Amino acid sequence: MTYDLHLGDRAYSSWSLRAWLVVERFGIAHRTHLAGLYQDASLAHQIGEPPARTVPTLVTPEGAVICDSLAIAEELANRHPDLGLWPADPKLRATARSLTGEMHSDFPALRRDCPMNLRRAWAGYVPDDAVCADLDRIETIWTHALDLSGGPWLAGTYSIADAFFAPVAARIAGYDLPVGELAQAYMARHLADPAFRRWRAMGLVSGPDFAVYARDFAQRAWPGPTPLPATEANGPSVNPACPYSGDPVTHFLSLYGTVWGFCNAFCRDKTLADPEAWPAFEAMRLNLDESRMG
Template identity: 55%
Template sequence: MTYDLLIGDRSYSSWSLRGWLLFAAFDLPVRVELNEMYLDSFHERLKAWAPARTVPAARASDGALWTDSLAIAEGLAERHPDAGHWPADPRARALARSITAEMHSGFTALRGTCTMNLRVKWEGFTPDEAIQQDLERLEVLWSAARAMAGKGPWLFGAYSAADAFYAPVAMRIAGYDLPVSDLGRAYVDAHLAHAPLRAWRAEGEAQDRTIPSYEMGLPTSPFPIG
């Protein structure tokens, strides 16, 4: 079985990062096609991936097509049950699916205001009350996962699809220097050190494309991934 994956710009597309990590972090080979965002060609290129309207979209060599990152996670877990997308323990697996689905549909204040930008770190950003509430909810979910899974740098011990979905959140926390607990900071640091994520960012830097709509108008410093 072979796969193709359509992504947006690596420096900015948080959903594309999730989709790509579902392959890269689980040693599943995939051919990647870049569809640069905010260009006239973006929707034209999507026609070959119909009915997809957004990125990421993934296609298997047998014709199966997933047009959403959560669908990609479940499709790959179904086809590769030994890859480890979900925890083996049923209780941990239920919680992992639950917090992944909440990430997929929630945290609108954090995601809407603090757009992912892997090119810079913003200095002087002050989170409002809605963002603070999202950060507090993150701490609740991350603590629940760790309490069930025990030791390990990731939410459920070994890296899972839940970590792939929370990777862009960790990048937001790092890029906007958002306040989190020591536990939260350690989790963010694990993502910053994660080899697949570092490779993803390096490819985005090599593309060297800045999208003006992602600019915050704040002072910047280098993104803290090294």
Template identity: 40%
Template sequence: MKILIGNRNYSTWSLRPWLVLVHFDIDFDDELLQLSGPRWRETLHERSPTGKVPVLIDDDLVVPETIAIIEYLADKFPDKAIWPQSMAERALARAASAEMHAGFLALRSNAPMNLRASHPGKVALDVVAQDLHRIETLLGGLLARSGGPFLFGHFCAADAMYAPLATRLRTYELPMSDVLNEYVEAIYGLPAFQAWRAEALKEPWILDDDEIDVIQGTVSRGTLA
């Protein structure tokens, strides 16, 4: 089994299923397809049905899209408890994951994941206020229900879906409650996340489209080093 991923520093969708694979001790290889450089778009289209990452390859089966990959892994390894065990909690976990997949667009657009960076104060709070309020309501409610440290007590697929959010909150030092801060700490303390982040910090590549200074127009494209 192999998963094709993008740059670890920036690729939120690659991070999510990779965390599931590593945390649940599933045997796999990974291959990084850079999201910049000569012919990078052509390479993605040659290797991925959607022209995007991640992509899971299991023998002759090719599965694109993060949630589809996670669901496939949950079906293939039912003993791993990738989703919560109770039907009610699985429903809540899938609902939260779907909301992450389709929502929080202001936060995702204005505060891109950048594990190497620290940009306190660079995101206008009025732009992301509605998303931050919903995050506090949703995640705070799930954490109160489970008692933490993860959304359903133990790490599951829903936490993998929200791991990039934790990095955004920390990178831009966005306001959060003590409960949410403890959740961010739990994500950062997860051995699988630490392994991903360690590799991300070694990457030399810069993606202008995911750098806040370029997005905000304070730095010209191609000038970051």
């Protein structure tokens, strides 16, 4: 059972990130299709699945078209009850659903003033009273959920609720928003999550920069984990086949003096952006290290 998931630009589309994290984090088979924001062709035309006109859009194997991130998450939870998209415990499940619903419908000031931009981290932004009120409410419900579940995620284990709050964590990180220690720790958990890191790595290397997301603030380093020091390189490589597709290699990077090959520029560049985020690459790299030691 494979779904078709239509997404917007990874660096900016927070709703696309939510839907993708649900399928990625829970291992739900899917094909990804990208629809560019701010293009001459409308999203409806790019998606080509009436009546869809927004991203994310999920098309089920039977051809049902689901055009809302929360509806996508709920339908996937219904279809895959064994995967635990919602927690099994009734109290935790009800709490996670409540938080997810509030995220889906609220926090307009935070959305307006701090649009997600995974390519930049700003210094000097001062939130107004409305944004601070949104942040206070977010901290309140995060604290409630984490106290109830014991963490490390909102419902204990990762759930739809965490996928829906991942873009909020990105906003806190990107705009250096004033939150307390518990919220800072929860934000850092998202930034270190391998699935989030993969999404951000792809967003760093694909798609245009949009002026609408630019801000007149000084830039600072992204506060997530520091990527390994990979650089673009020339072949040959130690591996004849791409770790992702298995196809012959044509593009190369160097990491700690070893040259690795990939089947196209995107495969190389997303790995350059954050090598540790990619399990297939890390497995190949560690296997070589072990063989050299042996």
